[in-house]
Amino acid sequence: MNEVSITVGGFVGTKPTLNRSPNGVEWTTFRVASTRRVRDPRNGEWSDGQTLWFTVKSFRAGARNVAESLSQGDPVVVAGRLSTEEWVDKEGKDRWQLVIDANAVGPDATRGLARFTRVVDRADREADPEAGREPDRDAEREDLPEAADPWADPGARTPGADEEAEEPVPVGG
Numbered sequence: 001m002n003e004v005s006i007t008v009g010g011f012v013g014t015k016p017t018l019n020r021s022p023n024g025v026e027w028t029t030f031r032v033a034s035t036r037r038v039r040d041p042r043n044g045e046w047s048d049g050q051t052l053w054f055t056v057k058s059f060r061a062g063a064r065n066v067a068e069s070l071s072q073g074d075p076v077v078v079a080g081r082l083s084t085e086e087w088v089d090k091e092g093k094d095r096w097q098l099v100i101d102a103n104a105v106g107p108d109a110t111r112g113l114a115r116f117t118r119v120v121d122r123a124d125r126e127a128d129p130e131a132g133r134e135p136d137r138d139a140e141r142e143d144l145p146e147a148a149d150p151w152a153d154p155g156a157r158t159p160g161a162d163e164e165a166e167e168p169v170p171v172g173g
Contacts, residue, residue: 006082006100008054009108010034012074018067026063030056030070032078032100054078055085058102065119066105075108 016030036049056078058066070076080102089095107114 004082005079007077007079008032008034008052008100009075009077010052010054012070012072012076013053015072016067016070018063025060027057027059028063028067029058030066030072032056032076053098055097055099056080056102056105057099058105062102062105066102070105070107075111077104077106077108078102079104 010032011034013031013033016028018026018028020026032054033051034054035051037046038049039046078100080100083099083101084096085099086094086096
């Protein structure tokens with residue numbers, strides 16, 4: 001497999017547009033601008049370097065989500081396969097562009113607040129009316145065993161029901 005994978009952080013440069021092919025496949029396309037910051041070694045000052053422009057394409061189920069989630073100017077992170085598209089414009093000039101066939105697109109949460117909302121397929125909702133609801137996070141936590149706590153010490157032992165827990169020992173005291 002000789003594909004070039006790429007992850008780009010930048011800003012949405014054009015309004016994401018949802019399209020539909022004649023055979024019903026949806027895709028969204030938009031442009032992303034990524035500008036590198038460069039430091040001048042002579043005076044130590046930072047400035048904008050060259051801006052790279054990418055055309056991003058997202059297909060099928062993710063296309064609608066991308067179109068409804070992003071707006072022009074939003075900070076974004078895109079991951080996918082890099083390729084080029086070439087064509088001849090109306091004036092007969094050879095043109096090309098960098099294209100990312102996206103497998104992941106999302107807002108850059110390091111530059112602002114983002115909220116995720118899971119989207120459930122219509123057929124799934126009809127089969128299970130509860131499928132479209134946001135889960136009750138507290139109820140989920142009650143069902144987890146203590147060992148599933150990601151912050152727990154993997155070497156620590158949880159006392160059984162008939163044992164008493166030891167008193168904690170202060171650290172550095």
